[in-house]
Amino acid sequence: MDEGMSGFCIKASAAGGNGTGTKCGRWNPTTEQVKVLTELFRSGLRTPSTDQIQKISTQLSFYGKIESKNVFYWFQNHKARERQKRRKVSISVHDDHHNHNHNHDLHHHQHKDFIRRMDKISSPKHFLEVNHHHHHQQVYDHLQPERVMETLQLFPLNSFGEYSEPEKLMIRSMNANHDHHPPLDLRLSFL
Amino acid sequence: MDEGMSGFCIKASAAGGNGTGTKCGRWNPTTEQVKVLTELFRSGLRTPSTDQIQKISTQLSFYGKIESKNVFYWFQNHKARERQKRRKVSISVHDDHHNHNHNHDLHHHQHKDFIRRMDKISSPKHFLEVNHHHHHQQVYDHLQPERVMETLQLFPLNSFGEYSEPEKLMIRSMNANHDHHPPLDLRLSFL
DNA sequence: GCAGTATGAATGAAGG
């Protein structure tokens, strides 16, 4: 998992107002690019479509290396951060001491799609309820370092990456037969 | 930004590969969990059934805190993003003058987020291929610094017709009236 | 050089 980290971009451009250098790794927008993007944003563009992204990217490529994804991410981030700042501030300003229901109020209204699927395919009863262990401390159990290999030796960590064909088939068959009340057992021990 | 600490999550995890810490708010898969999930995915499992999800979840819980929904979402996201990622988004809009590199994609996974939109929303034909087709010739053509286009037609579309006329004008003036800028032009007419 | 910060990139989680 240790990234290869190929990050060694020689980027000379800075906020000062230039746009030279720029080689690899992560995109480093030139001031011109940022300017255009900002203008577009201020113009009301929040979530550009594919076409728009492409065009913007193409145009901006004149000022320097850029890819579509950069434009996409830029807008995503910019929008998100604008909102984030907004949120933080507003919370601080008129906090009514009772306004805590939209930030980290996690769970309780659960995910629709997930529930729907769960509910349909095979009533998991308290599939979600299982999650209701918030009053337990066992949550902290997992903070244990990775030295708890005893009971479940399902995943030989040193065998990842490659597996035999028969195993693939097994998996496949399992996957193919899971419609109603699948008698299938997904034992991950095949790994 | 400092405030990042909105939550109370002690996220000690990082790209370094770990499995400790992390226990609040959003699920933070350990490397082992990711590994297993990835393997399952690679094995052909795309949309696990409820039972499968449950089993996977149960098994993965050995490595750390996890809930069924996490597994569910993981597969959904991974599948979607993987599919679109496959779309090859390395649009080298900017021709490599002499820079033939092939080391920028090796580190982590690429983006997967924006790809989705790219592939589907609009041009189902080819999004990236286009970049290879056009050699930015025409791009430069109407990017001539000297050529000042009166156009500032932002977005002919209407997806976001939020901007007001004044703003268009502002942009326009900005574009057409750049006293101290050489070849810089902010024409957004390409959209 | 390291700390702090701004921001690009990735992905978990939801909504529709």
Added chain:
DNA sequence: CCTTCATTCATACTGC
């Protein structure tokens, strides 16, 4: 499934 939001991770940049 597709689109979007939110949070987080990683890195470029700036200042000390």
